Amino acid sequence: MVKLEYDNCTLEYIIGDAVELxxxxxxxxxxxxxxxxxxPKEFHHLYGExxxxxxxxxxxxxxxxxxxxxNELDKLMAMLSExxxxxxxxxxxxxxxxxxxxxxKLMVGMKPILVYTNGKPKRIEWMDNLIDYxxxxxEYHSWGQSPEFxxxxxxxxxxxxxxxxxxxxxxxxTLWACRKTGRNxxxxxxxPGLEDRIRDRIRADTKTIFQFGCD
Numbered sequence: 030m031v032k033l034e035y036d037n038c039t040l041e042y043i044i045g046d047a048v049e050l051x052x053x054x055x056x057x058x059x060x061x062x063x064x065x066x067x068x069p070k071e072f073h074h075l076y077g078e079x080x081x082x083x084x085x086x087x088x089x090x091x092x093x094x095x096x097x098x099x100n101e102l103d104k105l106m107a108m109l110s111e112x113x114x115x116x117x118x119x120x121x122x123x124x125x126x127x128x129x130x131x132x133x134k135l136m137v138g139m140k141p142i143l144v145y146t147n148g149k150p151k152r153i154e155w156m157d158n159l160i161d162y163x164x165x166x167x168e169y170h171s172w173g174q175s176p177e178f179x180x181x182x183x184x185x186x187x188x189x190x191x192x193x194x195x196x197x198x199x200x201x202x203t204l205w206a207c208r209k210t211g212r213n214x215x216x217x218x219x220x221p222g223l224e225d226r227i228r229d230r231i232r233a234d235t236k237t238i239f240q241f242g243c244d
Contacts, residue, residue, distance in 0.1 A: 047196035068098035090151025113145035179206035201230035
């Protein structure tokens, strides 16, 4: 586990299996989840695991933002809806070209983001569900997403000092957004060897007060 302390927040991340690590999170201790699970079909079960644990660990009325692929979206939504309450579907525009989904001859212009809550949302703000940001963060992970979107929803729907979880952290974009907004963050990433990359991402454009790591 690595922990980074800043003036306005504490950020922690662990390289390990999110399904197992989420079991150690106390009940009703997380204010929001923002995450981007892997999209291939063999990983679809993770959406169900995420929803099950989110029901337990997210505070009543808290939000869960889940990036996903468009294929078999109905099945992903069914797994999430088994435990959480559907809020809305957001779309992240592909500004760098439209990937082709050959099996259905589609030129895909946006990435779905499924938004759920744990019960009745405690807070509702005006939000545009079509997101048009250019700056996808591929420098730290090949599947990195736009940090601007994470910053926006974290600022709108949580308060400074609250806790954001990203169980599928990738290159660390969500924790970077937590630092920029003064929220505490927790991240898990199963891919080995990303510790330094995540740390570099979090520390970009800032100065660490102190840092320590432990097993």
